[in-house]
Amino acid sequence: xxxxxxxxxxxxxxxxxxxxxxxxxxxxxxxxxxxxxxxxxxxxxxxxxxxxxxxxxxxxxxxxxxxxxxxxxxxxxxxxxxxxxxxxxxxxxxxxxxxxxxxxxxxxxxxxxxxxxxxxxxxxxxxxxxxxxxxxxxxxxxxxxxxxxxxxxxxxxxxxxxxxxxxxxxxxxxxxxxxxxxxxxxxxxxxxxxxxxxxxxxxxxxxxxxxxxxxxxxxxxxxxxxxxxxxxxxxxxxxxxxxxxxxxxxxxxxxxxxxxxxxxxxxxxxxxxxxxxxxxxxxxxxxxxxxxxxxxxxxxxxxxxxxxxxxxxxxxxxxxxxxxxxxxxxxxxxxxxxxxxxxxxxxxxxxxxxxxxxxxxxxxxxxxxxxxxxxxxxxxxxxxxxxxxxxxxxxxxxxxxxxxxxxxxxxxxxxxxxxxxxxxxxxxxxxxxxxxxxxxxxxxxxxxxxxxxxxxxxxxxxxxxxxxxxxxxxxxxxxxxxxxxxxxxxxxxxxxxxxxxxxxxxxxxxxxxxxxxxxxxxxxxxxxxxxxxxxxxxxxxxxxxxxxxxxxxxxxxxxxxxxxxxxxxxxxxxxxxxxxxxxxxxxxxxxxxxxxxxxxxxxxxxxxxxxxxxxxxxxxxxxxxxxxxxxxxxxxxxxxxxxxxxxxxxxxxxxxxxxxxxxxxxxxxxxxxxxxxxxxxxxxxxxxxxxxxxxxxxxxxxxxxxxxxxxxxxxxxxxxxxxxxxxxxxxxxxxxxxxxxxxxxxxxxxxxxxxxxxxxxxxxxxxxxxxxxxxxxxxxxxxxxxxxxxxxxxxxxxxxxxxxxxxxxxxxxxxxxxxxxxxxxxxxxxxxxxxxxxxxxxxxxxxxxxxxxxxxxxxxxxxxxxxxxxxxxxxxxxxxxxxxxxxxxxxxxxxxxxxxxxxxx
Numbered sequence: 078x079x080x081x082x083x084x085x086x087x088x089x090x091x092x093x094x095x096x097x098x099x100x101x102x103x104x105x106x107x108x109x110x111x112x113x114x115x116x117x118x119x120x121x122x123x124x125x126x127x128x129x130x131x132x133x134x135x136x137x138x139x140x141x142x143x144x145x146x147x148x149x150x151x152x153x154x155x156x157x158x159x160x161x162x163x164x165x166x167x168x169x170x171x172x173x174x175x176x177x178x179x180x181x182x183x184x185x186x187x188x189x190x191x192x193x194x195x196x197x198x199x200x201x202x203x204x205x206x207x208x209x210x211x212x213x214x215x216x217x218x219x220x221x222x223x224x225x226x227x228x229x230x231x232x233x234x235x236x237x238x239x240x241x242x243x244x245x246x247x248x249x250x251x252x253x254x255x256x257x258x259x260x261x262x263x264x265x266x267x268x269x270x271x272x273x274x275x276x277x278x279x280x281x282x283x284x285x286x287x288x289x290x291x292x293x294x295x296x297x298x299x300x301x302x303x304x305x306x307x308x309x310x311x312x313x314x315x316x317x318x319x320x321x322x323x324x325x326x327x328x329x330x331x332x333x334x335x336x337x338x339x340x341x342x343x344x345x346x347x348x349x350x351x352x353x354x355x356x357x358x359x360x361x362x363x364x365x366x367x368x369x370x371x372x373x374x375x376x377x378x379x380x381x382x383x384x385x386x387x388x389x390x391x392x393x394x395x396x397x398x399x400x401x402x403x404x405x406x407x408x409x410x411x412x413x414x415x416x417x418x419x420x421x422x423x424x425x426x427x428x429x430x431x432x433x434x435x436x437x438x439x440x441x442x443x444x445x446x447x448x449x450x451x452x453x454x455x456x457x458x459x460x461x462x463x464x465x466x467x468x469x470x471x472x473x474x475x476x477x478x479x480x481x482x483x484x485x486x487x488x489x490x491x492x493x494x495x496x497x498x499x500x501x502x503x504x505x506x507x508x509x510x511x512x513x514x515x516x517x518x519x520x521x522x523x524x525x526x527x528x529x530x531x532x533x534x535x536x537x538x539x540x541x542x543x544x545x546x547x548x549x550x551x552x553x554x555x556x557x558x559x560x561x562x563x564x565x566x567x568x569x570x571x572x573x574x575x576x577x578x579x580x581x582x583x584x585x586x587x588x589x590x591x592x593x594x595x596x597x598x599x600x601x602x603x604x605x606x607x608x609x610x611x612x613x614x615x616x617x618x619x620x621x622x623x624x625x626x627x628x629x630x631x632x633x634x635x636x637x638x639x640x641x642x643x644x645x646x647x648x649x650x651x652x653x654x655x656x657x658x659x660x661x662x663x664x665x666x667x668x669x670x671x672x673x674x675x676x677x678x679x680x681x682x683x684x685x686x687x688x689x690x691x692x693x694x695x696x697x698x699x700x701x702x703x704x705x706x707x708x709x710x711x712x713x714x715x716x717x718x719x720x721x722x723x724x725x726x727x728x729x730x731x732x733x734x735x736x737x738x739x740x741x742x743x744x745x746x747x748x749x750x751x752x753x754x755x756x757x758x759x760x761x762x763x764x765x766x767x768x769x770x771x772x773x774x775x776x777x778x779x780x781x782x783x784x785x786x787x788x789x790x791x792x793x794x795x796x797x798x799x800x801x802x803x804x805x806x807x808x809x810x811x812x813x814x815x816x817x818x819x820x821x822x823x824x825x826x827x828x829x830x831x832x833x834x835x836x837x838x839x840x841x842x843x844x845x846x847x848x849x850x851x852x853x854x855x856x857x858x859x860x861x862x863x864x865x866x867x868x869x870x871x872x873x874x875x876x877x878x879x880x881x882x883x884x885x886x887x888x889x890x891x892x893x894x895x896x897x898x899x900x901x902x903x904x905x906x907x908x909x910x911x912x913x914x915x916x917x918x919x920x921x922x923x924x925x926x927x928x929x930x931x932x933x934x935x936x937x938x939x940x941x942x943x944x945x946x947x948x949x950x951x952x953x954x955x956x957x958x959x960x961x962x963x964x965x966x967x968x969x970x971x972x973x974x975x976x977x978x979x980x981x982x
Contacts, residue, residue: 083155083156083171084156086155086170086171087154087155087156087159090152090154090155090166090170091152093170094130094133094134094152094166094169094170097130097169097170097173098127098130098131101123101126101127101130102127104123105120105123105124105127108120108123126169126173129165129169130169133152133153133163133165133166133169134152136153152166153166155167155170155171168180283325285311286311286312286314286315286325286328287324287328289308289309289311289312289328289332290328290331290332290334290335292305292308293305293308293309293332293335293336293339294335294338296308296339297335297338297339297342300342302339302342302343302359302360302363302364302367303359303362303363303366305335305336305339305363306339306363306366306367306370308332309332309335309336309339309367309370310370312328312329312332313370313373313374315328315329317329317330317374333374336367336370336371339363339367340364340367340368340371341402341403343360343363343364343367343419344364344403344405344414344415344422346360347360347361347364347414347419347422347423347426347427348405348407348414348426350427350430350434354512354513354516354517357423357427357513357516357517358516358517358520360419360423361419361420361423361517361520361524364419365418365419365420365524368419401413401415402415403415405426407426407429407430407433408433408436410429410432410433412425412426412429414426417563417564418524418525418528418563419524420517420520420521420523420524420525421521421524421525421563421564421566421569423517423520423521424514424517424518424521424566424569425569425573427510427513427514427517428514428569428570428573428574428577429573431506431510431514431573431574431577432573432574432576432577434506434510435506435577435578435580435581435584438499438502438503438506438581438584439580439584439604439605440605441499441502442495442496442499442502442584442588442605443605443606445495445498445499446492446495446496446605446606446609446613446617447606447609447613449488449491449492449495450488450492450609450610450612450613452484452488489616492613492616492617493616493621493622493625494625496588496589496591496617496621496625497588497589497621497625497628497629499584499588500585500588500589500628500629500632500633501628501632503581503584503585503588503636504585504632504633504635504636504639506581507578507581507582507585507636507639507640508635508636508639511578511639511640511642511643512639512642512643514570514574515643515646515647515650518566518569518570518647518650519566519646519649519650521565521566521569521650522565522566522649522650525563525565525566528563565652566650567650567651567652567666568652570647570650570666570667571666574666574667575666575667575669575670578640578667578670579669579670579673580604581670582636582640582670582673582674582677583601583602583604583673584604584605585632585633585636585674585677586601586633586673586674586676586677587601587602587603587604587605587617588629589621589626589629589630589632589633589677589681590620590621590629590677590680590681590684591617591618591619591620591621592618592619592620593680594680594683594684597676597680599673599676599677599680603617603618605617620684623685623688623689623691623692626681626684626685626688627685627688627722629681630678630681630682630684630685630722631722633674633677633678633681634678634682634724636674637671637674637675637678637724638724640667640670640671640674641671643667644665644667644668644671647665647666647667648663648665651663675725678724678725679725679728679729682722682723682724682725682726682728682729683728683729683732685719685722685723686719686723686729686732686733686736687732687736689715689718689719689722689736690715690732690733690735690736690737690739690740691736691739692715693711693712693715693736693740694736694739694740694742694743694744695743696708696711697711697712697740697743697744697747698743698744698746698747699747700747701743701744701745701746701747701748701750701751701766702746702747702748702750702751703747703751704751705748705751705752705759705762705763705766706766707744707748707766707767707769707770707774707801708744709769709770709773709774709775709777709778710774711740712737712740712741712774712778713774713777713778713781715736715740716733716737716778716781716782716785717781719733719785720781720784720785723785726785726786726787727786727787727789729786730786730789730790733782733785733786733790734782734786734790734792734793734796737778737782737793737796737797738793738796738797738800741770741797741800741801742800744770745767745800745801745803745804748763748766748767748804748808749763749804751763752808757812757815757865758865758869760808760809760811760812760815761808761812761865761866761869761870762869763804763805763808764805764808764809764812764869764870764881765869765870767801767802767804767805767808768805768870768881770801771798771801771802771805775794775797775798775801776794778793778797779793779794779797809881809884812885813884813885813888816862816885816888816889816892817888817892819858819861819862820855820858820859820889820892820893820896821892821896823854823855823857823858823893826851826897826900826901826904826908826915849918851897852918852921852922855893855897855922858889858893859886859889859890859893859926862885862886862888862889863882863885863886863889865885866881866882866885866886867882870882883929886929887929887930887931889929890926890929890930890934891929891930891931891934893922893926894919894922894923894926894930894934894937894938895934895937897919897922898919898934898937898938898940898941901915901919901941901944901945902941902944905944905948908945909948912945912946912948913945913946915945916942916945916946919938919941919942919945920942922938923935923938923939923942
């Protein structure tokens with residue numbers, strides 16, 4: 078403390094002694110913990126200091142008890158010039174941390190300064206010795222004169238000296254009077270100059286204060302209220318009650334008037350619905366600071382009555398004169414802003430504006446729909462509609478009836494568009510005002526915490542003062558009453574925002590949905606149009622068309638997101654307990670609105686799914702019935718578009734699955750219509766489209782739906798496959814029946830010779846033609862069937878794994894062999910002469926078509942061949958059992974190699 082002011086230390090010596098004593102005790106405890114390392118020297122040194130201080134305190138106590146009537150009481154002083162100076166206390170408080178060496182050095186420097194002072198005095202006497210002698214003689218003369226006044230003896234020398242002094246005094250007085258007369262104008266001017274200079278110096282020092290009123294006005298005009306508040310803080314140094322300078326008093330009064338004007342402007346900003354959220358927060362901060370400054374001023378707490386004055390855009394909502402200052406009327410609600418803290422007042426005003434805007438939005442929608450119904454149009458243009466007058470019965474001509482229907486349709490469309498516009502306006506209102514109110518609510522919450530902390534400190538101070546008997550006892554109770562009556566931000570949201578937002582959500586749901594979905598537990602109540610005509614109410618309660626529904630779905634999704642964000646932010650705007658902490662038990666005021674919005678979003682997105690799949694189904698049905706195309710890409714694009722449009726696709730999994738099945742059903746119905754009165758090529762094309770859908774499109778659709786619904790549509794693939802497989806099976810079965818009919822007409826034996834002469838060789842049958850005609854016709858039927866299937870279906874496979882080509886060739890081959898076997902059995906008596914030849918033909922068919930024949934047909938062919946061999950003449954000696962039979966079979970294979978090649982891979 079070498080640089081400390083000794084006077085300040087002396088004034089605070091009691092506090093410093095107590096503080097030093099505490100430090101010494103803490104140092105002793107710290108030294109005792111390390112006594113094993115450092116020893117007890119430091120402990121003894123600290124204990125000696127402690128005992129010295131305790132001795133000082135004990136001495137003070139004794140002095141207070143024994144010398145209560147003495148004028149000087151208290152501790153010894155540390156000032157060296159004081160008569161109560163205590164060197165030990167001086168060293169303890171001022172130089173407690175100084176070492177012994179430091180004290181020795183200081184003593185040496187002090188001794189040198191004392192020696193130097195004595196030496197200077199000696200030099201001064203030596204240099205002015207003569208003057209000192211004269212002064213000494215004069216002093217002796219005066220001393221002798223004063224001592225001789227008691228005696229009657231006269232001293233001529235003294236009288237002479239006195240006369241001389243008197244003469245000198247007279248001369249000096251005369252010179253002084255003459256100088257005053259001569260230099261009076263100059264002295265007067267000098268005095269005036271000094272007065273002016275003094276006044277200018279004073280004005281120079283107080284010039285910042287003199288400029289405060291005008292500077293505050295400029296800041297207020299520029300809406301820079303923080304600077305105006307800072308300027309007003311400067312003039313508070315002027316004591317208006319004890320200030321003798323009229324100019325400063327005038328400055329204080331004018332600054333107070335400017336502060337009141339700034340307060341009114343800030344209140345107007347808080348009450349303005351067009352103010353930005355940032356501007357409102359700044360106004361809350363500036364008004365709070367300004368009110369704290371006005372509380373220091375005795376006139377700052379008064380509430381003057383506002384005059385009419387000049388209206389400004391921000392003062393349009395302020396009440397008329399005669400009412401309490403700071404009172405605003407918003408529709409039917411009257412709020413005095415000065416009854417609440419700035420943040421809470423702003424929250425009251427802005428939430429009331431929000432409630433008023435909700436009412437206006439609903440009333441505006443009702444007014445627009447009524448105008449449209451009356452024929453005025455949404456833009457106040459006349460539609461000449463007579464929907465409300467019932468004049469359609471007066472129109473007799475056909476053209477008049479058509480025009481009336483057109484006008485009826487027009488007003489209905491206008492009402493639907495008005496519902497869409499109302500939905501957009503309501504959603505925009507919520508998206509704009511909810512973040513704004515939340516920011517104000519957070520500011521109110523923080524202000525409430527600060528207010529409760531201040532009141533807590535005031536309560537503590539009041540309790541201490543009450544315990545000492547220095548303060549009133551009712552202040553604590555008054556603060557408790559104020560805290561209990563003051564609403565919190567959570568209470569404002571619960572009482573004002575909650576019902577207004579719930580009504581707004583119900584209005585949005587009514588405008589966008591009209592009525593609830595079938596089977597839904599959510600009930601939609603009408604928010605307007607209850608007294609309207611029945612025709613208008615039916616339009617208001619009807620669902621919107623697909624295009625308008627899609628627009629409203631996007632708006633509702635944005636509303637749900639905004640309310641959800643606000644609901645999460647409301648967690649920080651909870652009620653406070655008595656300690657100023659957030660309560661643990663919490664129910665959000667926006668929970669009901671959020672639930673209603675989510676229900677509405679799920680319903681409208683379910684409608685979007687239904688409308689989207691319905692449009693896709695119509696498109697695919699037209700494409701299928703006209704071109705015979707299964708447009709799976711359209712279904713895939715529809716699902717992909719829904720993934721971009723839907724926000725709650727998981728809850729719409731049922732509608733998505735039903736929609737996909739509906740599109741496939743419509744496609745199958747269109748394909749069924751396409752093949753009517755068409756050839757087998759059309760059926761094969763339908764089969765090909767179904768096969769492609771089963772193999773590729775359905776898998777892509779199922780994958781997209783799985784992503785969209787989070788794997789909640791497990792039965793979708795089986796449902797789609799079953800719908801398409803039924804049509805595919807039906808069309809291919811019809812084609813196979815056609816193949817069987819064609820085979821039945823082609824696989825015939827033709828004319829058969831009844832007998833063969835005895836001498837005619839058995840190989841004569843081979844010379845009748847290059848290749849048997851019925852075999853050629855049968856092979857041509859099979860080849861044609863293969864060509865049709867290959868051209869339409871290529872290498873496509875059915876769900877069972879076999880290719881369509883194999884199934885068609887199997888059907889055709891089975892039909893050919895079966896028909897030939899049946900005909901040979903039926904005509905056995907006629908073919909008996911040539912049974913060995915037909916057995917060779919049948920063997921050729923079996924060997925050529927073996928891989929396409931079923932087990933039943935192979936068994937039938939084998940039995941028929943054995944029957945032919947047993948029925949041929951010369952059993953065991955015919956062509957079928959000898960070299961001639963093998964030769965005939967080779968010749969037959971050679972002649973029919975073209976057909977065999979056509980049936981190859």
